[in-house]
Amino acid sequence: MFFTYLRRELRRRRKAALVVASGLALGIALVIVVNSVSNGMGRAQEKVLQSLYGLGTDMTVTKAAAPASGDAQRPRFRFEAKDSGSKDDQSSDRVMAQGFTTLPASTVTEVAGQKGVSSAVGGLSLNVVKVSGQFTRGQFQQGGGGAEMRGNPGSGPQGRVEGGGADFDVNHYTVYGTDVSRPELGPLTSSEITSGRTFRATETDAEVAVADSAYAEEKKLKVGSTVTIKGVKYQVIGIATASSGDAAANLYIPLKQAQTLSGEKDKVTTVYVKATDSQQIGAVKSAIRKNVPGTTVTTSADLAKTVSGSLSTAADLAAGVGTWLSVAVLVAAFLVAGLLTSSAVSRRVREFGTLKALGWKSGRVTRQVVGEAVVNGLVGGALGIALGLAGAYAVTAVSPTLQAQLGGSVGGAGGPGGGGVFLGGPGRQAAKSLEVALTAPVSATTIVLAVGLAVAGGLIAGAFGGWRASRLRPADALRRVE
Template sequence: MFGIYLKRELSRRKKAALVIALGLALGIALVITVNSVSAGMTQAQDKVLTSLYGLGTDMTVTKAQAAPTDGASGRPKFDFEAGSDSSETQSSDRVMPQGGQALKASLVTEVADQAGVASAVGALNLNVTKVDGSFTQGTAESAAPSGQGGGQGSGGGQPRVQGGGASFDVNSYSVAGVDVSNLDLGPLATSKITTGTTFTTAQSNSKVAVVSASYAKENELTTAKTITISDTKYDIIGIATPDSSESTTDVYLPLKQAQTLGDSADEVTTIYVTATDSKQIDTVKAEIQKNISGTTVTTSADLAETVSGSLSTASNLATSVGKWLSIAVLIAAFLVAALLTSSAVSRRVREFGTLKALGWPSRKVTRQVVGESIVNGLIGGALGIAIGVGAAYAVTAISPTLTAELGSTAGAGGGGGGGRGGAQQAATNTMEIALSAPVSLTTIALAAGLAIAGGLIAGAMGGWRASRMRPADALRSVQ
């Protein structure tokens, strides 16, 4: 009886039921869209932080760069010998640590021994500035004195140098020394080897290198070639491609080789740390800062605060304005559904009054109204889920590009080398991220719950009004 009556009443009032369902659908669709976009913003920020941090890294330990001492500018210096042979090519490499002040390699073990630390590895970041070119020797000519001829008998004037000069090319790139015993943590962890092989533990002090895909393409490098840094040749054994974002490292070397190259024996510039429990990162950070003085510990939360640009603006809008807007619209949809249901009940005075006169108790009348409202809510929920999922997939298909500008951190500072590590630091700190809007099962479940809740709220208000009707109300409504 309940089901038959429910079906008949919904069929009779299709337009009213559709209006209530659409109101709920719009509110639920907005909730799904905002939640999906917010999830996409979180994923985008994670990609940005991974490019800075390293996959699986919970925090980094660095030391702020010390101020230059008197008489030391910190700028690179190049010395050339100008010989008489103008065709001779001059070349010089300047290798400087970057990313903060050097730390003793023994600190890696000390950090690893701290409570809550699962693993720690050290890395040495270097900036290499290569200058090569040649000098052209000028020729000295004597100038004739003013007012005199230029013949052999005339006296010579002051000699002048004609021609000559210099032409040099400056190339700057970054080098990272990685701990080959633990490649799952550190600078190379964010990339995968797409050509060749990666380092092995036996190559801890071998003259081998892995280069980034972009650097290899720019300089036409392959695994069959070598790269020369400060007169030392390194065999290229692999080409690395970043997993999710552009890497700022061009060349990877075994840590010991990088230490030799940068004249930084037993030193590192960054210590990458993973915690045993991701929920205790702040506690581990405090522990490291307490027991190892003079260091700066940076977590992913600290890095997130340095992200600006359209990604940060859109994320703030999605998490604040968007969520509050969706809540406001959802509440409005619930209220509209409740008012429409209550209004529909008012127009059914004769019907409910007659049912009560026939012996229907108030609870049965209330159950009937609530049942109709829940069905309307489920229809609205289905429509809202369809609209919300469609909107989310539309955002993913369009993939709008957002920019993320990464502020300065303790681990991102250059060593004064210029190029990618210095003069072009701003370029490497700006990234473009394609936005997606993934829809999770949790979001779908939330939408279904909201649909049922909306139906219950509307049904409760309408049912309460229907339960107060008396058979006499039906008699008064008869014309």
């Protein structure tokens, strides 16, 4: 009887039911789109942050920033004089620890021993400045009788030097020394080996390198090529492509080799940390700061605060304006649904009065009204989910490009010359721009939320109408003239 009456009433009042369902559908669709875009913003931000220090890393530990010491941080180059030929080819490499700040390798063990730390691995970030070129000797030209010839008598041949000079090229690139025995953490994990192979655990001190794909294309490197760093030739064994489109370093070499090149024996610039529980990252950070003095601990949440640009602006809009707009539309939809249901009850006074006179209890009348409202809500939910999925698909299909700028004061010391700020990972300086494509993934949680909202909307609307229907008395209802 309940379902028969329900079906008949919904069919008889399908226009009013469609209006209620459409209002709820609009609010639910907006919630799905906003929620999906917010998820896409989160994924885009995670993609940007992964390029800083790799997948699976919860935090980084670097040496606490110290005041710059002036000349100590200024690269110096020396060239030996040669006495053969008219052209002297010269080159000099300066290999410096990034930010000029390092930690003892024993810090890795200290950090790994802290409560809540699952694993920790050290890495050495280097900046290499290579100056190469040639000096060209000038040619002495004897004069004939001009002013140049009129010098002091007996001073020897008179003349002048013509030509000569210097032509030098400065090449700057970054190198990251990775602990090849612990490949699960560090910046290289955010890149995919697209050619060749990665390091083997036995290559702890081997003269091998993995090149970033963009750098390899620029320098025309491929698997089997060699690169020379400070006179040492390294064979390229693999080409890595960064998932974020921007690599952490141009070249990756074993940690021991990086320490030897830079003269930083048993030193690291960064410790990459993975916590046993993502919910305990704050507690782990506090423990490291307390028990490992002289260090700066940076988490992904700290780095997220430094992301600016259109990605940050869009995220703020989705989280702020979008959320409040969704709430406002939902509230309006619920109110409209409730008022329309209540109005429908007012038009059915004689009907409900007759049913009560026939023996229907107030509770049965209320359940009938609530049932109709819940069905309207479910229909609205189905329409809303369809519209929301279509909107999310449209955003993903268009994939608007957002720009993210990485900058801020977290993560440690300045870069070469003391000017840049590095964000807990190699090769990252202030105001580093990245581009990411926005998607709008719809999660199962979002669908469950939409269904919940649809049921809630129906219940709220039914509560309005059911309350009105339960107050009707048969005698009063039958005296009403419509």
